[in-house]
Amino acid sequence: MPIKLIAVDMDGTFLNSEKKYNSSRFFKQYKQLKQRGIHFVAASGNPLYTLKAYFPEIAHEMAFVAENGAYVVNGTETLNYDYFNSDVLQQILGDLKHDYAKNLILCGKDSAYIEKSVSEKTQQKLKIYFKNLTQVDDLSQINDQICKVTLTTAQQDNQQILNDLEQKPYMREKLAKMVSSGFGFIDLIIPNRHKAYGLQLLQHKWGITHQDVLAIGDNYNDLEMIQMAGYGFAMQNAVPELKQVAKYIAPSNEHEGVLDVLDLVLNAQPFQIYSKEDVYLENI
Template structure:
């Protein structure tokens, strides 16, 4: 089976701990992928505008499954954009107001929004994921298409918060689905609007089957994507639930594990021989 699509997560996968990647090596790889007709897809919880900044020379020709699948584009053409009704946005904010330890980001098509009371230190950290980020006095009054919430908190509180949110959101017709994005982040996504959904839309557009898809990830928000792709790779630094789902393993993100997999594809080495 030949690989026709490569989908990569960013944080903890394609990017190293300094949020960088070997640009020269990947540029050479991408030229060969393009020559062979293999599609390259960036699949991340990060904001669309933030993801474009990592690929300034390629952003107009590659595909992005951004915001954990809430916004999908190919060569700047919008393929899908989720939307949460305003009353549901307010219901979610009411639930999150009971969690004083979290920093809440309201994610929309025009940009991302945090409450004006959030400290500058937290905002500075969030700008690593959100290029367009604004402070607002009232998160209930945002004129934008809202499709995701991102929550940040101390690592040790993630599992307990996930459990509480599963219960509270489930009581409101499963209004949003909470998923860990790693690094102390939890994303609330519209049910069904995950990375696998976005990749499936691109597969349909390009006529690519699951057995021709390669996906690489490290966090819980990659699980659906890895289950869908036949060639599923977990990073050496992946969480246990991801390692359990993936068919194959690769080196960690600081050792260019994702680029090493792409090299194996191009060289037709196992399991691509």
């Protein structure tokens, strides 16, 4: 297995439902991966500052593909930060604020922004995912480079809002792309600035081919990454669409599935036990 890069999603994949992971087990694995020259990358829809908070001991040397691919860093070096054209952003805001002002989050490089009208209950949810959250009077007056526009929804309203967004002119004109990242979040991202795009910047820097990449995820915003990787894993708890394109199914995030896969890599064991034709077939 010539694996040189391992990319993992965070929520629903690396993290359990309590937003935790077995740090003692992982850091032993990470040390071995580092010794063997295998890069470990956190690839997530989360902001960079939130991702770094999960790895305080090693964040300074890790690589991150944050904001669904728009923000890519390697250690202390920023490789890329893409953000919406101001005209496009104002078009999106002008349209969405009327119906969704209390559900809107604008994602900047160092902070996310919400209006002061957002309920306390919604704020408590957002603070889990956005460690730097700034309240403002009017989102349209923010002077920052916004890489992602996020809507937080009640799970039962998700599909209705997705259907509504599909009809928006900026969606039809491909000025933005819509992706569901789970947990009631709908992200509007810059077209083609997905996780696979971010990973390719790191691959180019390190001279790593797609075939040497192992990627693991659980949701729609992982599709491009899983399809691109030579070893694409979906979690047992993943959405059906991701399981369809993945080559392998890992145990769920509640049972340290990612760490089990890392053990296989470190022990040079085959992935056959996680093939879709094996024990997890019934879950696809």
